[in-house]
Amino acid sequence: MKSFIIAWKDFKIRFTDRRGFMMMLLMPLLLTAILGSALSGFLNEGGLPKTVIGYYQEDEDTFTNMFRTDVLEAKEIKDDVKVKKVSSRTDLEEMLKEKKIDVGIIIPKQWSEHIQEGKLKEVELLTDPAKDIQAKIADSLIRSFFERVQTTAFTTKSVVTDLAQSQQGNVQEVAKNVGTDLQAIATSNKSGIETGTIGKKTVTAMQYYAAAMLVMFLLYNVTVGAKSIVGEQRTETLARLLTTPTSSYSVLLGKFFGTLLFACIQFGVFVIATHYAFGVNWGDDIAQLTVVGISYAICVSGLSMLIAAFIRDEKTADVMGGIGIQLLAILGGSMLPIYVFPDTLQKVANVAPNKWALTSFLDIMSGTSWNMLLPIILSLSSAGILSVIIGTLRLRTR
Template structure:
């Protein structure tokens, strides 16, 4: 009972600290809004690939050029992503690119397919805007995919025809060379047309996650970490001011004091997480997933872990200044390594493995899984890891912390 009294006292003090409380709430909300909006065009979720206006310069009536423009760029599968504008010249295309009338340009040379029988194509000229790298990548992917397939089909056809021409059935007149060549060419063309869809969107999991969802989860994971230093500083401050020593003079045990301080940090972390999730949902329309029970469980477990770590830090350091250093540097390192600043997918494999030591990595990936749609079995490992970290930290902190 006395532990709960201590916890309530700590919670009451933190809630009265308006500056600190608003900082713990407003800062993650502001960063979520900024990062989620700034990266909305380059991350998944409900966002679609941007519509890319491609200016095409066809310098002659090359049959392959017509096929590329009509059957690939203007195909039904590409209409959602690609809009084609015919441009009279390369100079005009560069001018339109500067004036942002087009997002990228493709210049098809004269007699593009002139040496296709030998397995060679003249190089296309791709005009791009440095500020629209995503659109440039889309156009480059489409053109490269098409040209590679055309050359592959041409070389394959050439090899097959050469082998066929020297075969016994043809030499003996049992096989009509022209008929066989027509059938082979027809089959290769069908295969090429079937493989022209080079741009598609495929979410990982049942649903993809938007930038606002990702950074809402990332900021929640990062700013809850600050409760580690806040809880530790509370203990250190009360030890320095002899508050804990006076508590010991009352019928209050050492375990009750430490556990009460742990509960105070746990309560505040839960309140912070609850306010943050509700605000991001209603103010920023962030979808935290269809299973809110999963979100609540991960939030509670993470708050437990953070509170446990605060007791461990308090046991290992002697001064509040050291706690400030840990909060200023250590938590930032954890935030970067755990994916709260940049998605883990952009890190090398070694750093992705090293991120497993950070608790915010486990909670961030859990929230992303929940937003994508996942099962309880998937969350079993992160919940176990977080609980283990919290229990071990609380145990060591309780044993090692000195009240005087």
């Protein structure tokens, strides 16, 4: 009971702090409105980013023509991928330099001369560093085509070899039929890239940045909660509390519950405000949203206890808030979508709890199941509880 009294006291102090109210509630709403509106085109709410591919083949080859007409110019992706055929490498490089194309593809001479062995010569990609996503799309199209050609060649060879060994049937006729059928599969319109969503619905830019700003500003509770504890240690408020008939565990758990209560109310107010002010759809399952939000709040509140246990003054907490939180926000996708990061940075981002909270909120918006969310819910909650235990034990000994 005493823990809840301390928690309520801490909550009232933070809620009545005008500067803290602006920082924790109004600022994320303002940034959501700005980023959601300004960057809606960047996220391309319709599907794949528009990609213009410059195409140059050094000679005439049956497979090069198939690749261009049946893969790059397939009707399934024609709204997202446009192909501009050029007559020389120089023209291709010039168009890329002038930003007339996003990526260039150069098909070498005799591209398919080793096709019977399931091999194609290496295709050269000319890329613009600023168009990394478009380059990945072009690379995916090439690799998808190559893998299907390779499968076709090996399958045909295997079938013909088996027939020859068994000496049954007309080997040449069967080989011709199998090769024709498999070639049709290899050059089919299934390009390897299909537009769509992971869930049932597409997430808009406003939805994305609403979730991104929510997880970022909830993260600030880590330093705010830690500063509260360190500040009360400096002013000896905690020492006076411990002279009362209140155990140290009750006091420290009260500090944790105070941060948790503020984070949960901040979460609820932000979700309601963005829904009615900006029309943000947070998904059809309110229970999923609530459970993920609470588990993330537990994680953040627990980390505040852990940080408080290892710092000695409020200035250190300010530095962590200014640099550490911003770094986590960038890694977690609050500034730019994670998929635009290099592969190495995407792996590093897995250490950021806000990254898992953000992806969970986006999954809920697009429509997902509890089975997909449960591992993240358990991980966030466990991280928070473990942090509370370690932080409480260390603070008590201090």
